[in-house]
Amino acid sequence: MLRFWITLIPFCIFASAQVHIPHDSAVTQQAFKYVHGDLTFATASQIDISKEPWTSKYGPQNDLGYSGPLSFSHFDYKRCLEDASVPFDIGIIGFPFDTTTSYRPGARFGPSAIRSGSRRQSLGKGRGYTLAWGSSPSDYGSSLLDCGDVPISAYDNAKAIDQMEAAYSTLLSRPVFGGTSEVYKEKTRTFSRDGKEHPRIVTLGGDHTIVLPILRALNKVYGPVSVIHFDAHLDTWPPRGTTVQEGITHGSFFAVAAEEGLLTNTSIHAGIRCKMFGIEDMEHDDTVGFQVISTEDIDDYGIKRVIEKIRQRIGNQPVYLSLDIDVVDPGQAPATGTPEVGGWTTREVKRILRGLSGLNFVGADIVEVAPAYDNADITGIAAADIVHDFLSMMLVDGPPEPHVGPFSKIDLLL
Known part of the structure; x- marks a missing residue:
């Protein structure tokens, strides 16, 4: 008997609802008119928001630096892998992946931390001018878009790497927007294999292994490329392990990339200071195609020389x-x-990036941000500011002139 009532009660509730909600009422039809996956009622045509208390007194619902959806620097946001309706010239994409780390995991949360660190920048709302650059990334006519994160497997590294390559290849194959103003300049057509302009992607990692699928995707469009690699570690160690997949880690991906013919012989490291097995690590690094600028070189030779040597190498x-x-x-x-x-x-680091402006950049990434180990979000904020520099660096034709203020060019010679 109890089972009978348990079965009957839901039908009674449903029948009661049908009695109290007429199917043919305009209100009911309007209330249930929504796009699949979108719970927003289609009431815009019935409501004049200009006369409502908020809009009539305060105007649009603008986001503050610390409010609104979490996109990089308040950029427009689309899930570009499933939505090709908005073309772009430079896209931001997140690769939340960290299952090939050798020490502390957590970089899967890096894209979110970097976006959070970018909130105050508000580049998407026009606040991007700095004295260091003498301009804003938005001054150069390129369409900038946050393309969201790639849903990457956390259980199968081979699948994850393939997912990243597929995602990056998808975005690279999209048509560019072609600029928002007459100051826009094409940057990749002259050296792409198909003679077409391609979007450029700034990737938020993720551990450093994400660069292998990125280089595989770039190779299809540009062929072998040079790499400027800022890191404390070489990341060119020979693959080790008993399986192919075990040998692909955030410390070996460049060696794998070189074996696959994805790199030129004119790449360069900057900031190396890690512990090694011995000089043989440096000798192997040379065979992969890299030169090394160590952390200490900046003290011995200065920032200008570091910039000069990187530019000469590339x-x-x-x-x-x-x-x-x-x-x-x-x-x-x-x-x-x-x-x-x-x-x-x-x-x-930011000063060196400015000095590299004008090189033929096809893309960039920032990796290994693991916010669980952060203090007051300082790493996420630093990473976000570096991404801001990436955008300017990729758009300008050369390094910006030094800020003048009370100085002159004569002061640079003293």
């Missing part, structure tokens, strides 16, 4: 820039998987 080659946040000293960026003391300051 020349006019298509170049990809990959920046591991651990190139920065952990005193300023503690939230990373493999911290090494004695790193560069954020100011030094």
Whole structure:
């Protein structure tokens, strides 16, 4: 008998609802008119928001620096892999992946932490001018879009790497927007294999292994590319392990990329200071195609010489820039998987990036931000500011002139 009433009660409730809600009423039809997956009622045509208390007194519902949806620097946001309705010239994409780390995991939360660190920048709302650049990334006519995160497997690394390559290839194959104003300039057509302009992607990692699928995707469009690699570690160690997949880690991906013919022989490291097995690590690194600028070189030769040597090494080659946040000293960026003391300051890194402007960048990434180890979000904020520099660096034709203020060019010679 109890089973009978348990079965009957839901039918009684449903029947009661049918009695009290007439199917043919305009209100009911309007209330239930919504797009699949969108619970917003279609009431805009019935409500004049200009006469409502909020809009009539205060105007639009603008986001503050600390409010609104979490997109990078308040950019427009689309899930670009499933929505191709908005073309772009430079896209932001998140690769939340960290299952090939050798020490501390947690970089799967990096994209979210970097976006959170970018909130105050508000570049998407027009606040992007800095004295260091003398401009804003929005001044150069490119359409900038946050494309969301790739849903990457956390259980199967082979699948995850394939997912990242497929996602990156998808975005690279999209048509560019072609600029928002007459100041827009094409940057990739002259060295792409198909003679077409392609979007450029700034990737938020994720551990450093994400660069392997990125290089595989870039190779289809540009062929082998040079790499500028900011890191405390070489990441060119030979693959080790008993399976192919075990050999692909955030410390070996460049060696794998070289074996696959994805790199030129003109790549360069910047900021190296890690412990090694011996000089044989450096000798192997050379065979992969890299030169090394160590952390200490900035003290011995100065920032200008560091910039000069990087530019000489790369020349006019298509170049990809990959920046591991651990190139920065952990005193300023503690939230990373493999911290090494004695790193560069954020100011030094930012100064070098400005000096690299005008090279033929086909893309960039920032990786190994693991916010569980952060303090007051300082690593996420630093990473977000570096991404802001990436955008300017990729758009301008050359390094910006030094800020003048009370100085002159004569002061640079003293």
